[in-house]
Amino acid sequence: MLSGLKDRVQVKTILNTESHLEGKEVTLAGWVYNRRAHGNLLFIDLRDGTGIIQISIHKDKVPQKVFKDVERVTRESSVIAKGVVRSDRRAPGGYEIDLKDFHIEGLAEEWPLPIDAGVDVLFDKRHLHLRGEKQTLIMRVRATVFDAMREWFKQNSWTEVHPPIIISASVEGGATLFKMDYFGEVAYLTQSSQFYLEAMIQSLEKVYCINPSFRSEKSKTPRHLTEFWMAEAEAAWMDLEDITRVEEQLVSYICQVVAERHRKDLETLGRNPDDIGSVKPPFDRISYREAIERIKKKGMKIDYGDDMGADEESKLTEDLHKPMFVLEYPKDLKAFYHLPKPSDPSIVMCGDCEAPEGYGEIIGGGQRIHDKDTLIKRIKEDKLKPADYEWYIDLRRYGTVPHSGFGLGVDRLVRWVCKLDHIRATIPFPRTMTRRVP
Numbered sequence: 001m002l003s004g005l006k007d008r009v010q011v012k013t014i015l016n017t018e019s020h021l022e023g024k025e026v027t028l029a030g031w032v033y034n035r036r037a038h039g040n041l042l043f044i045d046l047r048d049g050t051g052i053i054q055i056s057i058h059k060d061k062v063p064q065k066v067f068k069d070v071e072r073v074t075r076e077s078s079v080i081a082k083g084v085v086r087s088d089r090r091a092p093g094g095y096e097i098d099l100k101d102f103h104i105e106g107l108a109e110e111w112p113l114p115i116d117a118g119v120d121v122l123f124d125k126r127h128l129h130l131r132g133e134k135q136t137l138i139m140r141v142r143a144t145v146f147d148a149m150r151e152w153f154k155q156n157s158w159t160e161v162h163p164p165i166i167i168s169a170s171v172e173g174g175a176t177l178f179k180m181d182y183f184g185e186v187a188y189l190t191q192s193s194q195f196y197l198e199a200m201i202q203s204l205e206k207v208y209c210i211n212p213s214f215r216s217e218k219s220k221t222p223r224h225l226t227e228f229w230m231a232e233a234e235a236a237w238m239d240l241e242d243i244t245r246v247e248e249q250l251v252s253y254i255c256q257v258v259a260e261r262h263r264k265d266l267e268t269l270g271r272n273p274d275d276i277g278s279v280k281p282p283f284d285r286i287s288y289r290e291a292i293e294r295i296k297k298k299g300m301k302i303d304y305g306d307d308m309g310a311d312e313e314s315k316l317t318e319d320l321h322k323p324m325f326v327l328e329y330p331k332d333l334k335a336f337y338h339l340p341k342p343s344d345p346s347i348v349m350c351g352d353c354e355a356p357e358g359y360g361e362i363i364g365g366g367q368r369i370h371d372k373d374t375l376i377k378r379i380k381e382d383k384l385k386p387a388d389y390e391w392y393i394d395l396r397r398y399g400t401v402p403h404s405g406f407g408l409g410v411d412r413l414v415r416w417v418c419k420l421d422h423i424r425a426t427i428p429f430p431r432t433m434t435r436r437v438p
């Protein structure tokens with residue numbers, strides 16, 4: 001242990017305890033969030049990995065050197081502070097620290113992010129911007145979303161698997177593949193692990209993975225990243241309705257957990273936790289046809305057969321309070337692997353989950369083709385080469401079963417849950433068409 005930190009306590013411990021630390025001397029280590037002066041009285045807001053606490057420094061009650069150090073310490077300097085815990089109803093967390101001793105570990109240069117810094121400046125300095133209170137809360141909520149997903153899958157007997165990131169054939173279509181040199185051959189970064197999960201359901205039945213996904217999206221929308229995180233699941237013996245039920249249970253569980261564990265954090269982010277806590281099954285289910293009618297009625301120009309973009313999905317979901325499924329799209333709008341509807345093969349048995357309040361699509365899923373000949377026919381119809389999908393077709397040659405799956409865009413879910421304008425704020429170091437630094 002670092003010398004000087006033997007008696008260290010973290011801010012949360014002080015703020016959480018019913019004054020059992022009151023009157024005790026404690027050591028804190030963290031960063032100077034803010035400093036204010038009132039003549040002979042100085043205040044520091046000290047931030048550590050668990051919270052922020054106010055430290056007060058009286059000129060008459062500390063050695064001269066300590067007071068001088070506090071006077072010269074700059075915003076975001078790292079420090080070790082010793083002091084006595086005092087309850088104070090006016091202090092933000094109910095307690096503050098009367099400083100006794102103070103050590104500057106790393107004196108920070110002038111903080112380069114002014115209060116009125118624009119988005120570009122903030123994201124150019126994202127490595128520093130991430131220290132902000134709001135950014136910290138978003139990262140905590142994000143971590144809980146990942147925890148909750150794993151909890152739900154585990155509770156429901158799904159097996160986590162680890163598909164490759166380097167791949168040779170596309171799932172979503174060639175246009176958005178990131179290409180790389182692989183010992184003189186071409187390889188790509190994965191867009192989706194679906195095909196690999198489809199291989200694994202034949203032994204494990206219900207599998208999921210939580211992976212980054214890479215798409216060279218040229219669209220500069222508030223909901224597309226070029227590197228994003230997807231939770232994907234695939235299950236043998238499930239049809240569209242079965243997998244839709246899985247999706248609504250998973251999303252609801254995540255919402256319950258986040259609302260329960262992050263009430264205050266959500267409030268600070270401007271999100272009423274009850275909006276999220278009240279997300280429970282069942283979600284409404286409408287057909288693509290119905291979705292197009294609704295969007296038309298709201299005055300947008302769209303026809304049956306057109307794809308819904310961000311604007312259309314925003315219109316469709318602006319008045320909703322919980323997610324909704326849009327099922328059964330025309331086959332031309334979706335990838336080749338979706339199961340055609342037996343009574344009308346121009347439609348496929350897929351379903352997108354749309355987040356409310358205008359956020360739009362967070363999950364794409366559905367039932368897959370399990371018949372070999374139908375799959376080959378659909379591959380050809382999409383002007384792709386069956387030879388490129390040999391091993392995928394193999395899965396239909398050896399004990400094929402009806403099956404379904406989905407991909408949940410985790411960053412998009414975090415954006416909705418935290419009520420954020422832009423997806424870039426959901427991930428520590430966002431990658432977009434125009435950003436790969438820092």
Ligand code: ATP
Pocket residue numbers: 172215217223224225226227228230361362363364365407408409410411412
């Ligand atoms: P969109 O039409 O919005 O581009 P998509 O139909 O390409 O989405 P899918 O291929 O179904 O999306 O991927 C599954 C999920 O992954 C989507 O529902 C979404 O939540 C998420 N997703 C897809 N592309 C991105 C992206 N570029 N950035 C962030 N999340 C994404």
Ligand code: MG
Pocket residue numbers: none
């Ligand atoms: Mg897309």
